Amino acid sequence: MSAPKRIFVLTGAGVSAESGLGTFRDRGGIWARFDPMKLATPEAYAADPDTVLDFYDHRRRGVVAAKPNAAHVALARAAARLAERGGELFLCTQNVDDLHERAGSRAVVHMHGELLKARCTACEVVTPWRDDLNRASSCPACGSVGRMRPDVVWFGEMPMQLDTIEAALAEADLFVAVGTSGAVYPAASYVRQARALNIPTCEINLEPSDNADAFDEARYGPASTALPHFLAALDL
Template sequence: MKNPKTIFVLTGAGVSAESGLGTFRDRGGLWARFDPMKLATPEAYAADPDTVLDFYNHRRRGVVAAVPNAAHAALARAETRLAERGGRLFLCTQNVDDLHERAGARAVTHMHGELLKARCTACEAVTPWHGDLTRADACPACGAAGRMRPDVVWFGEMPKHLDAIERALTAADLFVAVGTSGAVYPAAGYVRLAKARGIPTCEVNLEPSDNADAFDTAEYGPASVALPAYLARLGL
C-alpha cells in the first residue's frame, strides 16, 4: 500500500527483544521460565507481594538499562513523517517498557500499562517510578504505605485504553502488527477487526504468529531490519 495517511501500529515483545528485553511466549521466554500465575496476577501479589515486587524490580532494572533499537527509531520517524503530511501514526503497544518514547515517539498508547510507573491501590494515583519498589514505600499522593504496585496489567485485569484503541483502529488506512505473538487477546483480535472493516493488514515478525493466517501480507525477519525496510517501502 502506497502513501497511507493513517496507520495503526500494534507492537509486542518482539520489538524490544533486540534491545535485550525478554519475550514472553517464545521458547525460553519469561513465561517458559516463570509461572505467571505466581508473579503476574492480583492474587499472587496479595499472597506474596515481596516475591512479585522483586520480580518486577528485576524487570524494571532491565528496562532502565536497555537502549532503543532500529525498530523503535523507525516507528518514531514514521510518526513524524506522517504528521508532516497531515496524517497520523497511532502507536499501540503491548510492551510495558519505554523504548518507543526514548526513541522519539511522541504518542504511545500502552494497553498493558507501564513498568516505570507505580500505582497506589489505596487512592489509585499513578507515579513515575524508576527504582526498586518495596512494601515499605509510601504513596507520594496519599501517604499510604504498603499499597504500591507496578502499574502494569496482570492476568485477569482489563487492558487499558480499549475504547480509544478501537476508535483509532477503525479510522486507520493500514493495520500493522510488529513483533507480536498473536496469542494475547484482545490485541490478537485486532487484525480481524481491521479486516472486517476492509483495512489492509500486515504482519512484521521474526516468524509467523499464532494468527498469521489473518493478515493480508507479511514481512519476516528481525524487527530492526524488517520494519525499517517495510516502512521505507511505504515512503516513511
C-alpha cells in the same frame, strides 16, 4: 507504494527483544521460565507481594538499562514524516517498557501499562517510578505505605484505553502488527477487526504468529531490519 494517511501500528515484545528485553511466549521466553500465575496476577500480589515486587524490580532495572533499537527509531521517524503530510501513525503497544518514547515516539498507548510507573492501591494515583518497589515504599500522593504496585496489567485485569484503541483502529487505512505473538487478547483480535473493516493488514515478525493466517501480507525477520524496510517501501 505510497504511504496511507492513517496507520495503526500494534507492537509486542519482539520489538524490544533486540534491546535485550525478554519476550514472553517464545521458546525460552519469560513465561517459559516463570509461572505467570505466581507473578502476574492480583492474587499472587496479595498472597506474596515480596516475590511479585522482586520480579518486577528485576524487570524494571532491565528496562532502565535498555536502549531503543532501529525498530523503535524507525517508528518514531515514520510518525513524524506522516504527521508532516497531514497523516497519523497511531502507536499501540503491548510492551510495558518506555523504549518507543525514548526513540522519539509521542502519545504512545500502552494497553498493558507501564513498568516505569507505580500505582497506589489505596488512592489509585499513578506515579512515575524508576526505583525498586517494596512493602516499605510509600505513595507520594496519599502517604500510604505498602500499597504500591507496578502500573501494569496483570492476568485477569482489563487492558487500558480500549475505547481509544478501537476508535483509532476504526479510522485506520493500514493495520500493522510488529513483534507480536498473536496469542494475547484482545490485541490478537485487532487484525480480524481490521479485516472486517476492509483495512489492509501486515504482520512483521521474526516468525509467523499464532494468528498469521489472518494477515494480508507478512514480512519475516528481525524487527530492527524488517520494519525499517517495510516503512521505507511506504516512503516513510
